[in-house]
Amino acid sequence: MEDKVEDLLQEELVIINMGLRGFAESLEQQEVEVVQVDWIPPAGGDQEMIDILEKLM
Amino acid sequence: MAIGFVIRKNQYYDSVFLMGVNKRLSQNKGVLQTAVLMASEKNKQLLADIGIYGDQIVTAKPNDLIVAVIAETPQVVDTVLGGLDQALLALEEKVLVSLLHTLNDGLAKKPHANLAVLTIPGEYVFREARKALDAGLSLFIFSSNVPVEEERKLKELAAEKKLLVMGPDCGTSILGGVGIGFSNIINRGAFGVIGPSGTGLQEFTCQIHNAGFGISHAIGTGSHDLSDEIGGITSFQALDALEADPQTKVIAIIAKPPGRKTLERLIARFKLCGKPVVSCFLGARMDSFEGGEALTWTTTIDDAVLAAIQHVGEKPTAIRIELTHQERELASKSRADWAPEQRFLRGLFAGGTFCYQSQQILGEAGIVVHSNAPLDPHYKLADPDRSSEHTLIDMGDETYTLGRPHPMIDGTTRRQRIMSESRDPSVAVLLLDFILGFNASMDPVGELYDAILEAKQMVRQQGGELTIVASICGTKEDPQELDLQERLLREAGVIVFQSNAKAALFCCQLLKHV
Amino acid sequence: MDIKQKIEKANEEAVRRLTSGDPVLVDVAPAGEVIPGLENKMITHSGPPIEWGRMCGAQQGAIIGMVIYEGWAEGPEEARAKLEKGEIRLEPNHHHHAVGPMAGTISPSAPVWVVENRAFGNRAFCRQVEGRQQFGEFSKDALDGLRLWRDIWAPTLREALQKMGGLELNPIIIQALQMGDELHNRHSASSSLFANRMAIAISEADVLKERALPTLQYLAGHNLLFLGLAMACGKAITDPVMDIEYSTIVTAMARNGTDFGIRVSGLGDEWFTAPAPVVDGLFLPGYSADDAGFDMGDSAIAETVGWGAFTIGGAPGILTLVGGTPEEALEYTREMRKITSATHPTYRMPALGFAGTSVGIDIRKVVQTNVSPIIDTAIAHKDPGYPIIGAGLVRAPIECFKQALIAFSQKYNT
Structure with missing residues (x-):
C-alpha cells in the first residue's frame, strides 16, 4: 500500500474543517483549499437515531 | 446568423x-x-x-x-x-445559512480532501474520526476528552490504512508550510519536529524561524500519544514519514517524558534513524538515557533548537542556554527595588508546556515551586486559586477553561489573576507568556496591558517594585505583529525574552539570593 | 447500488414529481359525487385516523355541525348521541385524496374544490375555507354559511368553471408567491388573482344576477379563499409522490388537534404520529393561550410542498398574524433548506433573491439536524362551539420523523 502519511507531507492539503470556524479561516488566509462544516451533534445526540442515520445517509 | x-x-x-x-x-x-x-x-x-x-x-x-x-x-x-x-x-441569493453539517456534506463539496480537522465535542470524535479514516482522510483532532481506548482504536485503524491521526488534544501542526490550529507563520526549511504539545511545537518552530532557519513539517501527535497505552503510534508514523521526507535533514522530538516502554522503543527507533535526531524530554533527567552518535538529548526547547541547528552547522559543541552578563546585571538591579517582604515568584501561563518547562528550570536551580500542574505531585496546590510561596499556574488547565475561553484566546482570567497576585505583598516577580500566531488572541499583550500597569502601580504605592518577566512565542510574520507586542511590553516596564526557558532562567537569577 | 444510493435515487424521483406538478381547477362539486369512497352517513376529517372519543373539542364541534347540516340530526345532542353510537363513519380526508383546513370536515352534500394534477392525471379535493364551522362552531349562523356555499357560491363557480374548461393554478401560485403570499395563512394576492379570473368566467357563463352578484361578493370579500385551492393543489401534487420505494421524502403532514401525523413516500400510507403540539401564537380579542386547542388541520400540506412557513421569509405581511420580525421570518425560510432536498424551479421568492422555495422534506435530514418543519397555522378553541381564536407558528413533533426513520430502517432491513 502507498504510504499516505508520506504523501500527506508532499501533497497540497485539501481540508474538511469540522467545528471551529476560526480554524477554517486561518487556513483560508494561507490559501489552503478548505471547506467549513458547521458540525452539530447528529440527531441531537439520540444514539438510536445516530445508528440508523449512519446506514441511511 | x-x-x-x-x-x-x-x-x-x-x-x-x-x-x-x-x-x-x-x-x-x-x-x-x-x-x-x-x-x-x-x-x-x-x-x-x-x-x-x-x-x-x-x-x-x-x-x-x-x-x-x-x-x-x-x-x-x-x-x-x-x-x-x-x-x-443566477439571481439566487448567496446562501447565508451553512447547509453543511456532516462529514459527508463536506466530502460532497471536496471529494479529494486528504485531511479532516476536528474541533467537536470529545464524545463524538470517535464516530466522526472513524468515518474520516474510512473515507481515506488523515486527521487533525483538536478535541480533548476522547477516551484513551478510542484514541488507540483510531490510531491502530489509521496505521493499518497508512493514515495519520494527529491528536486528540492536538493544538498545532505545520504540514508543508500550512499551519493547522494554533500555529505561527514559519519559514520552510530542513527541520522536522514531532510533539504531543501544541505550545512546545510553537516554541520550537518559532525559535528555529527566528534563528533564521525553517521547518519542513511540525507534526502534532496529541498529548497522550507517548503514553504506554497508546505507545506512540502517531509519533512512530511521523518519524517514518520525516525520515522519508526529502526536505527534512534533522528530526526533533519535543515532549514530556514518554511512558517507560514507549521510551525504550523510541530510543531503539532513534538509533536506527538515518537522520540526526534531537530529543527534548521536558522534566526528565538527562543521565537516565543513553543515545547513539546521531542522537542528542536535551531537556529544554531552547537547547533542542541549538542542538538541531548545530546538526546542520559545522561541528557540534556543548549546548546549554545561558544568561548574558547584561541580563544578570539587570536581574540584580531589579531585585534592588523590592521591598523587604517581597520574596516570591508567581507564574501565570497560557501555554501548559511553558508552565512545565519553567518548573523544570526553577527546580534545577533548587527553587521549590508549587503548581496546579506540578512536575512533582508533592507540590500540587490544594486550591489552584490560592498561590503558595513560589507558584506557577497553568491557566489553560481545565479548572480555568471549563465553559470559559482558553487564555491563549482571551485574557480575562489571566487579567484577574494578575490583579489578585499583585495584591499579595510577598510577591516580587510575575512570570508571563504570550503566544502569537493563527487562532490565538489578536492582541495578547493589549489584553493584559492595563492590568500590568495597574499591578506595577499598586506595588509601587506600597513602597516596592513588581518585576514582571515575560516571554513571547511568535514570529515577525505572525498576524499579531511581534514587534508591536514586544514594544508594548517594554513600555509597560516588562522584561521581555523571546524564549520561555530564558525568561525562567532570568527568574532563577532574580531569586538566587532571596 | 447500496441503500444510500437507492435512497438518493428514489428521492430524486420524488423531487422530480414534487416539482413538476401542474394543478388545474376542474370543478367545484358535491363531495359525495366526486370523492372516492365517501359514502352516505360518512364524514371525513383532518389529520391522521382518530376515533370520536379521542377527538379534540373543536373537531367534535365541527363534526356535530356537519351532522346537523346534512340533516342527520336535529340538534347537537342528537348528533352527539349518534356519533357516540358510531352511526356515522369518520375517516381521515387523506384516505380519500382529500384535505380540509382545521377540523377539515367534509360530508357528502358539501361541495369541494376539485383539482387535477395534469402532469400525472390524479385528482385531489379540498373543502372551502371559512372561519366558523371548521373551527368547531355549530350554531345556525355558522351552518348557514355552509348552506350558502352549497346552494349559491359553489354551483355558480361550477358553472363558470365548466364554461371556461378549467383554470390552471400554477400561474396564480407563482405570481402570488411573488406578491407576498406564503399560501397557508396569507392569500391576499392569490385570492384576488383567482377572483379576477372567476369574475370574467362568471360573466361569460351568463349566470343569473341573483346568484352571480353574491358569488362575486363572496369572492371579493374572502381573504383566505384561495387556501382551499392551495390545499387541493398541495394534495394533488403530493399524491403522485406516495409509494416510491426507498424514498425518505414526506408526502403528508396533518393534524387532528389530538395527534400530529406524517406519511413518507417509501413507507406508503402508514401514519407516524405524536401528540399534536401547542401553537405559539397571537390571539383575537377575548381569547388567550388558555383557550387554545392543540395544532389542527390538513393545511400543513402547504408546508409539505414548500409553502406556508417554509416560504414565510417571502411573506412579511403574514407577520402581523403570527408575530415575529422580518429577519426571523427569513431565518425560518433559510433554515428549512437544511431539511429539504431541492429548491423549486418556478416557485420563487423575490425577498430571497428569487430563490426557489424549499421542497422535499427528507426525514433523514430532519432527524440528523434536529430541525423540525415549521408551520404557520390558525388556532381553534379547545372546546366545541367556537370560531377561529388566533394564529401562530408551530414545529412538527420530531418524534414523528424518528418513528418513521425507525420504520424505514426496519422495512428496508438495514
Whole structure:
C-alpha cells in the first residue's frame, strides 16, 4: 500500500474543517483549499437515531 | 446568423425577473439578440417582429416561458439555451445559512480532501474520526476528552490504512508550510519536529524561524500519544514519514517524558534513524538515557533548537542556554527595588508546556515551586486559586477553561489573576507568556496591558517594585505583529525574552539570593 | 447500488414529481359525487385516523355541525348521541385524496374544490375555507354559511368553471408567491388573482344576477379563499409522490388537534404520529393561550410542498398574524433548506433573491439536524362551539420523523 502519511507531507492539503470556524479561516488566509462544516451533534445526540442515520445517509 | 428558441410549458415568471435573465443571456459572446418572455399575444407579436416564429410559438399559452436567441452561430444558440437553467438560478441569493453539517456534506463539496480537522465535542470524535479514516482522510483532532481506548482504536485503524491521526488534544501542526490550529507563520526549511504539545511545537518552530532557519513539517501527535497505552503510534508514523521526507535533514522530538516502554522503543527507533535526531524530554533527567552518535538529548526547547541547528552547522559543541552578563546585571538591579517582604515568584501561563518547562528550570536551580500542574505531585496546590510561596499556574488547565475561553484566546482570567497576585505583598516577580500566531488572541499583550500597569502601580504605592518577566512565542510574520507586542511590553516596564526557558532562567537569577 | 444510493435515487424521483406538478381547477362539486369512497352517513376529517372519543373539542364541534347540516340530526345532542353510537363513519380526508383546513370536515352534500394534477392525471379535493364551522362552531349562523356555499357560491363557480374548461393554478401560485403570499395563512394576492379570473368566467357563463352578484361578493370579500385551492393543489401534487420505494421524502403532514401525523413516500400510507403540539401564537380579542386547542388541520400540506412557513421569509405581511420580525421570518425560510432536498424551479421568492422555495422534506435530514418543519397555522378553541381564536407558528413533533426513520430502517432491513 502507498504510504499516505508520506504523501500527506508532499501533497497540497485539501481540508474538511469540522467545528471551529476560526480554524477554517486561518487556513483560508494561507490559501489552503478548505471547506467549513458547521458540525452539530447528529440527531441531537439520540444514539438510536445516530445508528440508523449512519446506514441511511 | 442562427436562431433558436425553447418553450417551457407552464413556467410563469415575473417580467422584472425575466428582464434580468434576458440581460445575462445577452451577455454571452456571439449573441446578437435574446428574448426571454411569457407567451402572451403581445409578446408573440414582439417575437415575430424580430423574426422569431414557429408553430410551437403560435400554440404557446400566456403561462409558457419562451426563450429565444439570435446569435452568430448555431453553436452559440445551443450554448446559450443549454445554459438556461443556470441563468434562471443566477439571481439566487448567496446562501447565508451553512447547509453543511456532516462529514459527508463536506466530502460532497471536496471529494479529494486528504485531511479532516476536528474541533467537536470529545464524545463524538470517535464516530466522526472513524468515518474520516474510512473515507481515506488523515486527521487533525483538536478535541480533548476522547477516551484513551478510542484514541488507540483510531490510531491502530489509521496505521493499518497508512493514515495519520494527529491528536486528540492536538493544538498545532505545520504540514508543508500550512499551519493547522494554533500555529505561527514559519519559514520552510530542513527541520522536522514531532510533539504531543501544541505550545512546545510553537516554541520550537518559532525559535528555529527566528534563528533564521525553517521547518519542513511540525507534526502534532496529541498529548497522550507517548503514553504506554497508546505507545506512540502517531509519533512512530511521523518519524517514518520525516525520515522519508526529502526536505527534512534533522528530526526533533519535543515532549514530556514518554511512558517507560514507549521510551525504550523510541530510543531503539532513534538509533536506527538515518537522520540526526534531537530529543527534548521536558522534566526528565538527562543521565537516565543513553543515545547513539546521531542522537542528542536535551531537556529544554531552547537547547533542542541549538542542538538541531548545530546538526546542520559545522561541528557540534556543548549546548546549554545561558544568561548574558547584561541580563544578570539587570536581574540584580531589579531585585534592588523590592521591598523587604517581597520574596516570591508567581507564574501565570497560557501555554501548559511553558508552565512545565519553567518548573523544570526553577527546580534545577533548587527553587521549590508549587503548581496546579506540578512536575512533582508533592507540590500540587490544594486550591489552584490560592498561590503558595513560589507558584506557577497553568491557566489553560481545565479548572480555568471549563465553559470559559482558553487564555491563549482571551485574557480575562489571566487579567484577574494578575490583579489578585499583585495584591499579595510577598510577591516580587510575575512570570508571563504570550503566544502569537493563527487562532490565538489578536492582541495578547493589549489584553493584559492595563492590568500590568495597574499591578506595577499598586506595588509601587506600597513602597516596592513588581518585576514582571515575560516571554513571547511568535514570529515577525505572525498576524499579531511581534514587534508591536514586544514594544508594548517594554513600555509597560516588562522584561521581555523571546524564549520561555530564558525568561525562567532570568527568574532563577532574580531569586538566587532571596 | 447500496441503500444510500437507492435512497438518493428514489428521492430524486420524488423531487422530480414534487416539482413538476401542474394543478388545474376542474370543478367545484358535491363531495359525495366526486370523492372516492365517501359514502352516505360518512364524514371525513383532518389529520391522521382518530376515533370520536379521542377527538379534540373543536373537531367534535365541527363534526356535530356537519351532522346537523346534512340533516342527520336535529340538534347537537342528537348528533352527539349518534356519533357516540358510531352511526356515522369518520375517516381521515387523506384516505380519500382529500384535505380540509382545521377540523377539515367534509360530508357528502358539501361541495369541494376539485383539482387535477395534469402532469400525472390524479385528482385531489379540498373543502372551502371559512372561519366558523371548521373551527368547531355549530350554531345556525355558522351552518348557514355552509348552506350558502352549497346552494349559491359553489354551483355558480361550477358553472363558470365548466364554461371556461378549467383554470390552471400554477400561474396564480407563482405570481402570488411573488406578491407576498406564503399560501397557508396569507392569500391576499392569490385570492384576488383567482377572483379576477372567476369574475370574467362568471360573466361569460351568463349566470343569473341573483346568484352571480353574491358569488362575486363572496369572492371579493374572502381573504383566505384561495387556501382551499392551495390545499387541493398541495394534495394533488403530493399524491403522485406516495409509494416510491426507498424514498425518505414526506408526502403528508396533518393534524387532528389530538395527534400530529406524517406519511413518507417509501413507507406508503402508514401514519407516524405524536401528540399534536401547542401553537405559539397571537390571539383575537377575548381569547388567550388558555383557550387554545392543540395544532389542527390538513393545511400543513402547504408546508409539505414548500409553502406556508417554509416560504414565510417571502411573506412579511403574514407577520402581523403570527408575530415575529422580518429577519426571523427569513431565518425560518433559510433554515428549512437544511431539511429539504431541492429548491423549486418556478416557485420563487423575490425577498430571497428569487430563490426557489424549499421542497422535499427528507426525514433523514430532519432527524440528523434536529430541525423540525415549521408551520404557520390558525388556532381553534379547545372546546366545541367556537370560531377561529388566533394564529401562530408551530414545529412538527420530531418524534414523528424518528418513528418513521425507525420504520424505514426496519422495512428496508438495514
